[in-house]
Amino acid sequence: MKRVTIRDVAREAKVSVTLVSFVMNAKRDKDGNLDCPVNPETAKRVLQVAQKLGYRRNFAAASLRSGHSNTIAVIPNDISNKFFAGISRCIEDLAHQRGYTVFFSSSEENADKLESVMDAVLAHNIDGVIVAPCTGGEIAIRKALDSRVPVVLLDRDIENLTGDNVGKVLLDDVAAGRMATDLLIERGFRNAEMISYTLGISSISERERGYRMSMMDHDLYDHVRIHYTTYGDAASDVEKFIKDGVKRGVDAFFLPTYSLSAMALAAMKKLGLRTPDDLAIVGFDESDIYSLYDTTVTHIVQPLKELGEKSVEALIGMIEGKPAETIVLKPTLIPGGSTDRLEK
Amino acid sequence: MKRVTIRDVAREAKVSVTLVSFVMNAKRDKDGNLDCPVNPETAKRVLQVAQKLGYRRNFAAASLRSGHSNTIAVIPNDISNKFFAGISRCIEDLAHQRGYTVFFSSSEENADKLESVMDAVLAHNIDGVIVAPCTGGEIAIRKALDSRVPVVLLDRDIENLTGDNVGKVLLDDVAAGRMATDLLIERGFRNAEMISYTLGISSISERERGYRMSMMDHDLYDHVRIHYTTYGDAASDVEKFIKDGVKRGVDAFFLPTYSLSAMALAAMKKLGLRTPDDLAIVGFDESDIYSLYDTTVTHIVQPLKELGEKSVEALIGMIEGKPAETIVLKPTLIPGGSTDRLEK
DNA sequence: TTGAAAGCGATACCAT
DNA sequence: ATGGTATCGCTTTCAA
Numbered sequence: 153m154k155r156v157t158i159r160d161v162a163r164e165a166k167v168s169v170t171l172v173s174f175v176m177n178a179k180r181d182k183d184g185n186l187d188c189p190v191n192p193e194t195a196k197r198v199l200q201v202a203q204k205l206g207y208r209r210n211f212a213a214a215s216l217r218s219g220h221s222n223t224i225a226v227i228p229n230d231i232s233n234k235f236f237a238g239i240s241r242c243i244e245d246l247a248h249q250r251g252y253t254v255f256f257s258s259s260e261e262n263a264d265k266l267e268s269v270m271d272a273v274l275a276h277n278i279d280g281v282i283v284a285p286c287t288g289g290e291i292a293i294r295k296a297l298d299s300r301v302p303v304v305l306l307d308r309d310i311e312n313l314t315g316d317n318v319g320k321v322l323l324d325d326v327a328a329g330r331m332a333t334d335l336l337i338e339r340g341f342r343n344a345e346m347i348s349y350t351l352g353i354s355s356i357s358e359r360e361r362g363y364r365m366s367m368m369d370h371d372l373y374d375h376v377r378i379h380y381t382t383y384g385d386a387a388s389d390v391e392k393f394i395k396d397g398v399k400r401g402v403d404a405f406f407l408p409t410y411s412l413s414a415m416a417l418a419a420m421k422k423l424g425l426r427t428p429d430d431l432a433i434v435g436f437d438e439s440d441i442y443s444l445y446d447t448t449v450t451h452i453v454q455p456l457k458e459l460g461e462k463s464v465e466a467l468i469g470m471i472e473g474k475p476a477e478t479i480v481l482k483p484t485l486i487p488g489g490s491t492d493r494l495e496k
Numbered sequence: 497m498k499r500v501t502i503r504d505v506a507r508e509a510k511v512s513v514t515l516v517s518f519v520m521n522a523k524r525d526k527d528g529n530l531d532c533p534v535n536p537e538t539a540k541r542v543l544q545v546a547q548k549l550g551y552r553r554n555f556a557a558a559s560l561r562s563g564h565s566n567t568i569a570v571i572p573n574d575i576s577n578k579f580f581a582g583i584s585r586c587i588e589d590l591a592h593q594r595g596y597t598v599f600f601s602s603s604e605e606n607a608d609k610l611e612s613v614m615d616a617v618l619a620h621n622i623d624g625v626i627v628a629p630c631t632g633g634e635i636a637i638r639k640a641l642d643s644r645v646p647v648v649l650l651d652r653d654i655e656n657l658t659g660d661n662v663g664k665v666l667l668d669d670v671a672a673g674r675m676a677t678d679l680l681i682e683r684g685f686r687n688a689e690m691i692s693y694t695l696g697i698s699s700i701s702e703r704e705r706g707y708r709m710s711m712m713d714h715d716l717y718d719h720v721r722i723h724y725t726t727y728g729d730a731a732s733d734v735e736k737f738i739k740d741g742v743k744r745g746v747d748a749f750f751l752p753t754y755s756l757s758a759m760a761l762a763a764m765k766k767l768g769l770r771t772p773d774d775l776a777i778v779g780f781d782e783s784d785i786y787s788l789y790d791t792t793v794t795h796i797v798q799p800l801k802e803l804g805e806k807s808v809e810a811l812i813g814m815i816e817g818k819p820a821e822t823i824v825l826k827p828t829l830i831p832g833g834s835t836d837r838l839e840k
Numbered sequence: 841t842t843g844a845a846a847g848c849g850a851t852a853c854c855a856t
Numbered sequence: 857a858t859g860g861t862a863t864c865g866c867t868t869t870c871a872a
Contacts, residue, residue: 155643157849168859173851189857211620212565213849215556216864231600232585237576241602244575253616256575256600258585272597276555299499414784421788440758441785444765501865512843517867535841557865560848 156207165194165201172198176209179251215277223253224467225273227266227283229308231258234410235437235454236284239306242460243282250468252279261383263288267295274299280467282306287352302470304463309354319466320478321459325355328452328483329362332406332434335450335485337370339493341404341432345377347393347412349386359408359436377402386412391419398425404432404491410439417445433490448488455481500551509538509545516542520553559621567597568811569617571610571627573652575602578754579781579798580628583650586804587626594812596623605727607632611639618643624811626650631696646814648807653698663810664822665803669699672796672827673706676750676778679794679829681714683837685748685776689721691737691756693730703752703780721746730756735763742769748776748835754783761789777834792832799825 158176162169174190175198190198201207215221226243228236240256247254255278259266263286270292273281281296282304283289290310296303297317304319336344346363349356360378367376379397381389394416397405407413413435420427427433427447435442435451442449458481466477502520506513518534519542534542545551559565570587572580584600591598599622603610607630614636617625624646629637634654640647641661648663680688690707693700704722711720725733738760741749751757757779764771771777771791779786779795786793802825810821 155849158851159849169850170852170859170861171857174858177851191857194857208615208619210560210849212556212560213864214851216554216560216866217849217851219864221556232578232581234576234578234581237578237581241576241604244601248612253620254601257588257598260585271552275552276597414788417788418784440762440783441788444758444761444785444789446790499865502867503865513866514843514868515841518842521867533841538841554865557848558867560850561865561867563848563867 155210156205157210158207160205161198161202161207164205165198167194167198172202175199176202176207219277220279220471221253221277222251223255223276223278224280224282224464224471225255225257225269225276225278227257227259227269227273227281228306229259229261229284229286231256234439235307235456238438238456239460242457243464246461246464247468250464252464252468259283259286259289261286263292267292270295274301280304280471282463282467284308285310285353302467302476304467304470306459306463307355311354316476317470319463319470319476321463321466322478322480323355323454323459324480324482325358326362326365328436329359329364329406329408330366331362331483331485332452333363333366335487335491336404336406336432336434337366337372339432339491341428341491342370342372343375343402344372344404344406344432345375345379345393345397345402346406346408347379347381347390347416348408349412350380350382356408363406363408383411387415387418390415391422394419394425394431395423398423398430402431404428404434406434408436410435410437412436413449413451414439414441417441417449421446427490428492428494434485435490442486442488445490447490447492450486450488450491452483452485454483499554500549501554502551504549505542505546505551508549509542511538511542516546519543520546520551563621564623565597565621566595567599567620567622568624568626568808568815569599569601569613569620569622571601571603571613571617571625572650573603573605573628573630575600578783579651579800582782582800583804586801587808590805590808591812594808596808596812603627603630603633605630607636611636614639618645624648624815626807626811628652629654629697646811646820648811648814650803650807651699655698660820661814663807663814663820665807665810666822666824667699667798667803668824668826669702670706670709672780673703673708673750673752674710675706675827675829676703676796677707677710679831679835680748680750680776680778681710681716683776683835685772685835686714686716687719687746688716688748688750688776689719689723689737689741689746690750690752691723691725691734691760692752693756694724694726700752707750707752727755731759731762734759735766738763738769738775739767742767742774746775748772748778750778752780754779754781756780757793757795758783758785761785761793765790771834772836772838778829779834786830786832789834791834791836794830794832794835796827796829798827 162172175195244254257269280302284307302317379393462479502516506516519539588598601613626648628651646661723737
């Protein structure tokens with residue numbers, strides 16, 4: 153089955169290739185009419201012939217000639233991460249609806265991988281990129297900007313990256329940290345500590361900032377303590393932090409990512425600690441485990457759908473020449489049993 | 497910054513575009529030498545100039561001319577599904593290593609969506625497709641085959657789809673169903689039932705077959721019972737099945753997918769039932785909840801890495817002209833507390 | 841080992 | 857409203 157080209161359609165419909173091209177690119181307006189300078193009769197005939205012959209546009213040719221591809225790339229830091237799995241779907245839905253194809257490729261929290269993905273992206277004439285940058289990702293992102301490809305930073309900010317080709321869709325991470333800590337304090341857990349990653353990523357450090365601010369506001373400066381770990385060491389470190397913490401009289405932990413939350417719950421199970429009796433817990437992001445753990449877990453959720461959709465809108469806006477936007481969305485706190493006030 | 501083309505490089509290096517093309521496409525052999533009919537000196541110069549000018553191949557042009565794209569598409573039924581999130585990464589790693597770019601797009605368990613994704617895929621000159629078909633996906637897949645694009649069916653079989661352009665990488669689902677049921681019976685849970693989807697998908701119906709076979713082997717024919725639900729109704733149906741089951745004296749349930757497992761555990765929590773005391777449970781696929789639930793949950797895991805890698809290998813093999821393969825991999829059973837033998 | 845030139849299949853510009 | 861044609865950047869003969 154040889155490939156059907158625009159020329160075959162033109163010949164069969166007895167019109168020029170130009171006409172066929174017009175028709176194939178015409179968008180339907182709300183009345184279902186083709187909005188292009190073509191006689192409706194002719195257009196209909198072309199459409200029928202195209203259908204009959206099984207014509208399919210050759211993207212490579214279109215992209216080569218026009219310089220754009222109607223394709224955007226999404227580069228999460230980790231595709232198997234529940235947060236991004238959810239967001240991906242929203243991004244894809246909206247982008248598709250706007251006539252864009254979406255291309256996913258994870259950076260796996262690695263700057264070199266991000267750079268190689270970015271090279272592929274640029275080689276593919278991709279019109280715009282949504283990226284959750286990993287540490288050191290600035291170089292790769294500047295490559296895109298140098299090639300005049302607009303970028304939306306999703307979830308993680310790089311502060312000294314700005315310009316009319318850089319949009320941002322972020323969570324109000326300070327508010328998230330504050331919310332979590334405020335709740336703990338209000339419920340009587342005044343000795344609340346935090347476990348965090350030494351990742352150098354804006355979202356996490358802002359959550360830390362929120363925690364600190366809340367503690368200060370409540371005159372608990374002396375109790376501020378953030379324990380740091382890395383991806384590799386987290387499992388054992390978290391267990392250690394919790395064990396030591398309980399010994400020292402810590403009554404609550406705030407976990408600013410899903411992975412830390414899961415590890416904390418696992419560690420508590422292993423250590424035979426119960427929540428909120430031995431330790432109150434505030435986790436992050438949505439997960440089945442929060443509702444199925446021995447006690448339901450209080451956690452902070454991000455507005456996935458909005459994050460995804462806003463980033464697509466911002467990106468397509470930029471592709472179409474609108475100025476870059478920075479959008480900051482609010483988190484929500486879902487209370488569970490893990491922060492119930494203790495009877496004294 | 498205007499785009500640098502092969503011609504710019506040729507001019508600067510004082511060679512023909514042909515030479516540049518050769519050099520840019522040459523693969524390095526194990527000694528690091530470029531395997532192409534070009535003087536090593538010249539090649540080196542070309543490479544340097546390309547580097548200096550910041551040359552990047554224009555994929556659209558290459559693909560238009562050569563007819564292939566070194567790109568494969570992966571179409572899972574649900575990208576936010578943990579099983580596919582894990583497998584995606586393995587697929588991407590290996591494909592990338594083999595010089596292919598990977599393109600993900602979910603069918604969301606919807607035949608129309610699959611068809612539209614497939615259209616996009618075919619329009620993009622994609623060299624091959626790995627797909628986990630949803631019900632009714634046969635039409636879309638035949639489209640690919642009609643265009644001579646090789647396909648690998650991953651995880652789910654369509655039996656009457658065969659040919660030298662159709663590879664298959666599947667789990668031995670009958671064995672999975674058998675394993676689960678054998679374990680239950682061996683541990684004394686003879687009144688084991690199953691909850692399943694009316695999806696018409698091979699993997700699930702084969703798991704049912706395994707369950708039935710095991711029950712028959714143990715002369716428990718009278719106890720065979722499979723409850724059916726749909727995605728939409730699952731949450732409430734599962735709860736109902738479990739509640740009724742316990743009343744009727746059912747002592748175990750086998751849940752043949754992750755989502756059913758999660759819902760069963762949630763339902764039990766809600767109904768105040770404990771495992772294995774009130775009901776033994778065998779779940780499917782990996783999840784944090786299996787280790788963090790009140791009692792650890794026995795479950796069956798699929799060899800994600802192998803599934804991913806075999807499918808890439810099979811597909812690339814077909815792209816390069818090798819015959820199609822069918823590969824069936826074995827599941828593993830991870831015992832947990834949810835099937836502990838009850839003291840009488 | 842090197843180069844010239846012919847397309848791949850669209851789009852875009854300029855005519856009509 | 858419709859058509860002619862140059863062109864996008866590369867790969868691929870074929871010839872030197």
